[in-house]
Amino acid sequence: MYEMRRSYQHNLLLGLSDMPGGVSIATDVTCQKIVHNPVAAQFFRIKDCENFPYTSLCSMSVKIFQKGKLLSPQEIPIQRSARCGDRITGAELEFVWPDGISKTAIWSTSPLRDETGVIVGAVATFEEVTGLITKTQELDAQQSQLQEMVDERTKKLRQEFEKRQSIEREIAKLERLNVIGQLAAGLGHEVRNPMTTVRGFLQLLQNKNELHSYKNQFTLMIEELDRANSIIREFLSLSKNKPAVFKRKNLNQLITNLFPLIQADAYSQGKKLVFEPGDIADLEIDANEVIQLVLNLARNGLEAMPQEGCLTIKTFMDEEYIVVCVKDEGTGIKPEHVLKLGTPFFTTKENGTGLGIPICYDIAEKHRALIDIETGVDGTTFFVRFPKPKVG
Structure with missing residues (x-):
């Protein structure tokens, strides 16, 4: 019986030796002896590729991975076919040797049975796809790099x-x-x-x-x-x-001179006015235009408030700017209206001209100043930021 099995396995190897793919045959159910055709021997880096070289799973120093998981001997497909009779198709396995060499192949295994149907071993066929995997990885890397370039260019x-x-x-x-x-x-x-x-x-x-x-x-x-x-x-x-006429002036003095006029407007509307001057430096400004700017912002603030509301005008200085702040206690400006404030003729007032705020932006631009707005349900604050004069 043993000779018949040996003759059967030998004839099977002779028939498969010319196949272009790899073929490995376990000659017993324990897979202690596995023979390889020349393609398989070359895959497993066996130097003597003649006369169907033998290897053993126990003596193999290679590690076998499937989807990144290290397989135990019992999980290796040829073992499962030889011991349990499993038929496995299209398993992608990665083989890694101690010197760092890695090879990948697609494996299919089936049990071998004698004429009585008893499992006597297993046969494994495979196609190496190491080059294809490497090429795919390179293409994926190139595609990822190209996508990054496209995204960056699109941005x-x-x-x-x-x-x-x-x-x-x-x-x-x-x-x-x-x-x-x-x-x-x-x-x-x-x-x-x-x-x-x-x-x-x-x-x-x-x-x-x-x-x-x-x-x-x-x-x-x-x-x-x-x-x-x-x-x-x-x-x-x-x-x-x-033409603008620039002279060195102090914003506190300008607003102090303007204060009685704004106060009269506030009083006639039943509203309050507060001026909080800070310690600020003098500026090169066109006094008449800056007075017009503050007056426009103050009157807008007064019109935005109900009776008993308080309009606060403040001045202060930070590291970069000398700031005039005009704060009202109205209901705020709708977000969709904020971006339109500098547009001529845009107004939400029944009798407004829509020119007051554009004039303010025009005056600020002439003075290289910035206008920032903070608005909410508790009111709106306009910040006019004049660049601090250079020292020396």
Whole structure:
């Protein structure tokens, strides 16, 4: 019987020796003796590849991994087929030798049975895919690197696109302001002169006894003329041709001089006004324009508050800036409106012109100052940050 089995296994090896793939045959169920065809012998780094060299699982110094897990001898596919009769197909195994050499192959194993059906060993066939795995890993690395390059380039393009959009918005804004300035310069003086004449005649008629019954109507017409004149004055303030006159001034002194005017506005509306001057340095500024800026912010703050609200104007200095802070106790500005504040004609007021805040931004730009806004349900604060003067 033993000779018959040996002859059967030998004939099987002879039949498989010319196969292009690797073939290993366990000649007993304990896998103590495994013979290899030339392809398998070369895979296992067996120098003597003739006469079907023998190896033993016990004598093999190679470690076998499947999906990163080190297999015990009982888990090796050829062992499972020889001992348990398992049929295994397409198992990807990695073989690692002590010197660091690693090889990967796709294995299939089946039990070998004699003519009576008794398991007498196992046969394993495999195709080495080490090169394919390495190539796949290289391609994955290249693809990952390429994806990183594409992501980085996409990020830069997105940033450039957003930057370009921002610049285009600023250019459009400046163009609108220039158009407004040209319109103001062309029409302002022409319109104000006849309006002044009409206002004078209305005042004259208002004081006539025979027209006393129309006094309220005359008052309303004069107020409307004054409102129109105020709008024209704001148009003129946006004129880019208006030269700025810079002189060294102290913001505290300017606001102190302006305080009675703002206080009168606050008093007439039933609101409070507080000025908290800090210790600040002098600045090179156009006094009239900065007064206009503070006045616009203060009046906006007063209009945003209910009665008994308090408007606070503060000045202070940090490491980089001299700051004017105007804080109201209104209900805050909606997030969708904050980004539109510098846009000419944008207003949420029923009788507003939408020019007050654009004028502030224009004045700040001339002084290289920044305007920051903090807003919430407890009110809104405008910070106007003037660069500190250089020492020396």
